Amino acid sequence: MKRFIVAVLFLAAFSLQLSAQYFEDGKKEEQPEKQEVENRVFFGGNFGLSFSFGRSESQYLELSPLVGYRFSNNFSGGLSFTYLYVSREFIVLPSFNRVTLKNNTYGPRGFLRYSFLDNYFLQTEYESLNTDVLRNDGTANTTRAWVPGFFIGGGSNIQIADHLAFTVTALYNLSYNDLRSPYVSPFVVRGGIILR
Numbered sequence: 001m002k003r004f005i006v007a008v009l010f011l012a013a014f015s016l017q018l019s020a021q022y023f024e025d026g027k028k029e030e031q032p033e034k035q036e037v038e039n040r041v042f043f044g045g046n047f048g049l050s051f052s053f054g055r056s057e058s059q060y061l062e063l064s065p066l067v068g069y070r071f072s073n074n075f076s077g078g079l080s081f082t083y084l085y086v087s088r089e090f091i092v093l094p095s096f097n098r099v100t101l102k103n104n105t106y107g108p109r110g111f112l113r114y115s116f117l118d119n120y121f122l123q124t125e126y127e128s129l130n131t132d133v134l135r136n137d138g139t140a141n142t143t144r145a146w147v148p149g150f151f152i153g154g155g156s157n158i159q160i161a162d163h164l165a166f167t168v169t170a171l172y173n174l175s176y177n178d179l180r181s182p183y184v185s186p187f188v189v190r191g192g193i194i195l196r
Contacts, residue, residue, distance in 0.1 A: 039196075040070040046080070046169070046192035050184070058184045059087040064109065064192075074116065080109040082127060086182040090134055101142060105131035105182045119158070123169060125151040133180045150175045151188065163196045 048062035061084065068078025084105040089098055109127035116122070127149045132142045153171035160166055169190045176186035 042068045042070065042076075042078075042194055042196050044068070044167075044192055044194040046167075046190040048188075048190050058089060059085070060182075060184070061085040062190070064190075066109075066111075066192075068111075068113075068194075075112075075114055077110070077112045080111070082107055082109050082129065084129070084131075084182055086131065088182070088184060090179070099134065101132050101134070103132040103182075105129050107146070115157075120154065120156050122154045123152070123171065125149075125171060127151075129182060131180075131182045145180065147177070147180045147182065148175055149173050149181065149183075157194065165194045165196070167192045167194055 044066055046062065046064040046066065048060065050058070050060040062082065064080045064082040066078050066080035068076050070076045082105075085103075086105050087100060087102040089100045091098055107127060107129040109125060111123055111125040113121045113123045128146050129149065130144060130146050133145045133147065135141045135143055151171035151173050153169060155167055155169035157165040157167050167190075169192070171188045171190070173181065173183065173186040173188065176183070
């Protein structure tokens with residue numbers, strides 16, 4: 001009987017030791033996860049420059065710093081603040097007078113990105129830009145307005161260094177309005193950098 005009690009106490013002590021090691025190992029595994037969360041945040045920005053001459057002249061300069069978060073290896077999202085300097089020529093109807101709007105445009109932007117094949121991604125993006133727009137009353141009068149844009153497209157990351165990549169993105173604006181949008185076309189191509 002004494003041997004049975006000693007055996008039960010030994011097994012109980014042995015199982016407590018095993019469970020203590022199991023929980024300690026679990027605590028050790030949590031620390032790399034915290035570091036992994038820190039590695040999911042990335043910074044960067046887009047820049048753009050465009051000039052066109054001919055029937056309708058335009059100039060376009062974009063600076064857009066961004067911060068993003070990787071939800072998984074393939075899925076990320078982020079926020080950006082956009083500044084555009086836009087000089088764009090419009091033809092006012094019914095007079096057919098040419099009017100050039102030069103203005104500072106700004107506003108927030110949010111994006112979601114799905115990566116595949118290591119260096120390629122699909123992207124959707126929503127922005128709301130505060131810009132000068134024609135009043136659409138047949139005159140050259142303008143007013144400030146918030147102009148939305150909903151984009152879809154894709155792009156590629158070109159790795160430059162361990163934590164630095166150059167990105168090229170081609171997007172199409174599904175809500176493009178030629179009389180209100182600061183962009184000359186519904187197609188927009190952007191270049192940028194990502195710091196991982």
